Amino acid sequence: MDELSFTSVGIDIGTSTTKLIVSRLRLGRVSGALHLPRYEIIERELHYASPIYSTPLLSQDEIDMDEVARILRHEYDHIGLSLSEVKSGAVIITGETATKTNARRVVHYLAERSGDFVVAAAGADLEGLLAGKGSGAEQRSTEFPGVVANVDIGGGTANVAYFREGKAIGTVTFHVGGRLIRLDEQGLVHSVSQHLQKWLLERRIPLAEGSKTTPDQLKSIASAMCGEMLDYLSKEAVDPSFRHLIAGSPPPGPLPEIDELMISGGISTLMADREVPESMAAIARYGDIGPLLASSLRQQADKWPFRIVTSGQTVQATVIGAGMQSVEISGSTVHIDPAVLPLRNLPVLHLEYTGIRPEDWRQAADEAMLEAAKYALPEAEAPCAIALSGAVIHSYSTLQMVAQALLDTFTGHFPDAKIMVVVCEHDMAKALGQALSIRCGKCLNIVCIDQIRVERGDYIDIGEPLPGFLVPVVIKTLAFS
Amino acid sequence: MEDREKLEALQKSTPARIGVGRAGTRPLTHTMLQFRRDHAAAVDAVYGEVDESILQQLGLFTVETCYGNKETYLKRPDLGRIITDEGIAVICERCVQQPQIQIVVSDGLSADAITANILDVYPALLDSLRVNDLNPGTSFYVKGGRVACMDHIGEVLQPDALVLLIGERPGLVTAQSMSAYMCYKPRKGTIESDRNVISNIHPGGTPPLEAAAHIGTMLKRMLERQTSGTNFF
Numbered sequence: 209m210d211e212l213s214f215t216s217v218g219i220d221i222g223t224s225t226t227k228l229i230v231s232r233l234r235l236g237r238v239s240g241a242l243h244l245p246r247y248e249i250i251e252r253e254l255h256y257a258s259p260i261y262s263t264p265l266l267s268q269d270e271i272d273m274d275e276v277a278r279i280l281r282h283e284y285d286h287i288g289l290s291l292s293e294v295k296s297g298a299v300i301i302t303g304e305t306a307t308k309t310n311a312r313r314v315v316h317y318l319a320e321r322s323g324d325f326v327v328a329a330a331g332a333d334l335e336g337l338l339a340g341k342g343s344g345a346e347q348r349s350t351e352f353p354g355v356v357a358n359v360d361i362g363g364g365t366a367n368v369a370y371f372r373e374g375k376a377i378g379t380v381t382f383h384v385g386g387r388l389i390r391l392d393e394q395g396l397v398h399s400v401s402q403h404l405q406k407w408l409l410e411r412r413i414p415l416a417e418g419s420k421t422t423p424d425q426l427k428s429i430a431s432a433m434c435g436e437m438l439d440y441l442s443k444e445a446v447d448p449s450f451r452h453l454i455a456g457s458p459p460p461g462p463l464p465e466i467d468e469l470m471i472s473g474g475i476s477t478l479m480a481d482r483e484v485p486e487s488m489a490a491i492a493r494y495g496d497i498g499p500l501l502a503s504s505l506r507q508q509a510d511k512w513p514f515r516i517v518t519s520g521q522t523v524q525a526t527v528i529g530a531g532m533q534s535v536e537i538s539g540s541t542v543h544i545d546p547a548v549l550p551l552r553n554l555p556v557l558h559l560e561y562t563g564i565r566p567e568d569w570r571q572a573a574d575e576a577m578l579e580a581a582k583y584a585l586p587e588a589e590a591p592c593a594i595a596l597s598g599a600v601i602h603s604y605s606t607l608q609m610v611a612q613a614l615l616d617t618f619t620g621h622f623p624d625a626k627i628m629v630v631v632c633e634h635d636m637a638k639a640l641g642q643a644l645s646i647r648c649g650k651c652l653n654i655v656c657i658d659q660i661r662v663e664r665g666d667y668i669d670i671g672e673p674l675p676g677f678l679v680p681v682v683i684k685t686l687a688f689s
Numbered sequence: 690m691e692d693r694e695k696l697e698a699l700q701k702s703t704p705a706r707i708g709v710g711r712a713g714t715r716p717l718t719h720t721m722l723q724f725r726r727d728h729a730a731a732v733d734a735v736y737g738e739v740d741e742s743i744l745q746q747l748g749l750f751t752v753e754t755c756y757g758n759k760e761t762y763l764k765r766p767d768l769g770r771i772i773t774d775e776g777i778a779v780i781c782e783r784c785v786q787q788p789q790i791q792i793v794v795s796d797g798l799s800a801d802a803i804t805a806n807i808l809d810v811y812p813a814l815l816d817s818l819r820v821n822d823l824n825p826g827t828s829f830y831v832k833g834g835r836v837a838c839m840d841h842i843g844e845v846l847q848p849d850a851l852v853l854l855i856g857e858r859p860g861l862v863t864a865q866s867m868s869a870y871m872c873y874k875p876r877k878g879t880i881e882s883d884r885n886v887i888s889n890i891h892p893g894g895t896p897p898l899e900a901a902a903h904i905g906t907m908l909k910r911m912l913e914r915q916t917s918g919t920n921f922f
Binding site for chain 2: 242243541543600603604641645
C-alpha cells in the first residue's frame with residue numbers, strides 16, 4: 209500500500225445558495241523503506257462541482273431539510289456516488305442560515321447521511337477558515353512574506369480569516385452580505401436583516417420592510433457597509449454604529465496588519481461585472497443588494513493600503529475548503545481500536561507539557577481535566593480528546609509516568625468513560641498508546657494518534673483507519689472566538 | 690522573503706553544514722573545530738564499548754563473534770557474522786529454543802548508539818511484543834556483531850522471527866544512531882533482501898520509543914504473512 213486515494217465531499221448550505229463538491233484526495237508514502245511509515249495527502253483534486261442551488265427554506269426561520277436532502281440525493285445519484293465511497297468531508301451551514309432554528313439538527317442529520325466520515329461543521333470562525341483555505345489564501349501566504357487575509361462575502365456574512373506562513377492567525381466576521389436587504393425591481397423592500405436594522409437605525413437611515421427605496425439610498429448604504437468594513441480591516445477609525453455589523457463579540461486582541469486581501473464568495477463573482485448597476489432593475493436583479501455591494505467593493509478597492517485580489521475559487525471557496533481542505537491525516541504509527549471509530553465532535557482538552565517535570569505531570573493533568581469538565585461530555589463513551597503538545601518524549605521511564613498520570617486522572621475525572629482519546633502533536637502516539645493500553649487492560653479502549661495539532665476549544669472528529677493504520681481527522685477550530 | 694530568512698529556513702531543513710561561511714578559501718575556525726569534534730565522536734563510537742552495567746540492567750548476557758579485535762572487525766566483516774563456538778555453547782545453554790521472537794542486541798559499528806538508546810528502546814520493545822501477543826525468547830548481547838549474525842543465531846535457535854538492535858556506522862550528524870533489523874525465520878543462506886529495517890533510531894531521527902512500538906506491529910505482520918524483506922510490502 210504505497211498509494212491510496214479517497215473521496216471527500218463538501219456541502220455548504222449558505223444564506224442564499226447551497227452547493228456540493230466532490231474531491232479525490234490522494235495519500236502517498238513519503239518516507240523511505242528504511243524508515244517508519246509516514247503518509248501524507250499528496251494531492252487534492254476537485255472532481256465535481258454541483259450547480260448552485262437556492263437554499264431551500266420553509267420560512268424565514270427554518271431550513272427545508274427534506275428539500276436539502278433531496279438535492280443531495282439527486283446530486284449523488286447524478287454522479288453515481290454511493291455513500292460508502294465517501295470517506296470524509298464536511299457539511300457546513302454558513303452565513304445567516306446558521307442562525308435558523310433547525311440549523312444544528314440539519315447539519316448533523318446531513319453529516320451522518322452523507323458518507324462514512326462526513327463531519328458537521330458550523331461557526332463563523334470555521335466558515336472563514338474553510339473559505340480562506342478553499343480560496344487559496346492559505347496557500348498564498350506560504351508563497352508570500354506577509355499576512356494574507358481572505359474575505360468571503362456571501363448573502364449573509366463576510367467572513368475574514370488571516371493567514372501567515374500557511375497558518376491561520378485570526379478570524380473576524382461581519383454582517384455584510386447581499387441578502388441583508390431583499391427587494392424587488394420596483395424598489396419595494398421585502399426584508400431587512402435584524403443586524404442591519406440596528407445599524408440603519410443608529411445611522412438614521414429610514415429603510416424598513418415594506419418601504420420604497422431608491423438607487424441612491426441603496427448605493428450610499430452599500431458604499432458605507434463596504435467602506436467601513438475595509439476601514440475596520442485596515443484599522444482606520446470607524447463610525448461607532450459599525451459595532452452592529454461585527455458578528456459575535458469583536459476580536460479580543462488587535463487584528464493583524466493585512467498585506468494582501470483576497471475576496472471570495474458570491475459577491476466576488478459579481479465583482480467581475482464592470483458595469484455599475486444604476487437602475488433599480490439592474491440593482492435588484494437577484495432580489496437583493498448583492499450587485500451593488502460588489503460594485504462598491506470594486507470601486508473602493510484602490511483606496512486601501514493592501515493589495516486586493518480576487519480569488520480563483522470565488523463562489524465555491526467555502527464548499528471547496530469544506531470538501532478538500534477540512535480533512536487531515538494522523539501520523540502512520542498510532543495506537544487505535546478500529547471498533548470504536550469513527551468518533552465525532554469530541555471537545556479538546558489541551559495540555560502543553562513543555563517545562564513540566566515528569567513528577568509534576570499528575571498535577572498538570574489533573575488541573576487540565578478539572579478545567580475540561582466544564583465543556584467535556586461526562587455522559588459520553590468518549591468524553592473528550594486529550595491533546596498533548598510539547599517535544600517528543602524519548603525516555604521510557606518518563607513515558608510510563610506520563611501514561612500512568614494520564615490514566616489515573618482520566619479515570620478519576622471521567623469514571624464512566626469507555627474510550628480514552630489522546631492526540632499528540634508529535635510522533636509518539638504508538639508508544640504512548642501501548643503504555644496506556646498495557647496499564648488499563650480491557651477497561652478502556654485507547655485511541656492514541658499523533659502529528660495533529662489541536663487547541664483548547666477545538667472539536668475533533670476521528671474517522672476509521674484508512675489503509676489500516678492511519679486515521680483521517682477533522683479539526684473544527686474555535687480558537688479565535 | 691529576505692535572503693537571511695531564506696538561508697535560515699534552508700539551514701533548519703537539514704542537519705548538513707550549509708551556510709557556515711568561510712575565511713578566504715577555508716572554513717572558519719569554529720566550523721573546522723565542530724567538524725573535527727564530530728569526526729572524533731564518530732571514531733570513538735566505533736572503537737568504544739557498551740557499558741557492562743547497562744547490559745546487566747537489562748539482564749543481557751554477552752557472547753562474541755569471531756571478530757577478534759576492532760582492527761580485524763573493520764577489515765573482515767565476514768568474521769562479525771559468525772558467533773564463536775564458546776558463544777554458541779552459551780546460547781544453547783541459556784536460551785529458550787525455537788522462540789516466537791528472538792531479540793538480539795549488538796554494538797555493530799557504534800557502541801555509543803546502544804549506550805544512548807537501548808535503555809529506552811528495549812523495554813518499549815517488550816511492551817510492543819506484549820501488546821501484539823508475541824512471546825520473546827531469551828535476549829542477549831553480541832559483541833563485535835554484523836547484521837548477518839542474525840542468520841547464524843537463527844540457525845541455532847530457530848526463532849519464527851528475529852529482531853537485531855545494532856549500532857549503525859556513525860556519521861558526522863550523530864554517532865548514536867541505531868537500526869532495528871527484522872527477519873522472518875533467518876537461517877543460513879538468508880539474503881539481504883529478506884530483511885527489513887527501521888534505521889536512524891536516535892532522539893534526533895526516528896523517535897526511539899515510537900520505533901520500538903512499531904517493531905511489534907511489523908513482527909506480527911511477518912508472522913501472519915510468513916515472510917519478510919522485499920516481499921513484505
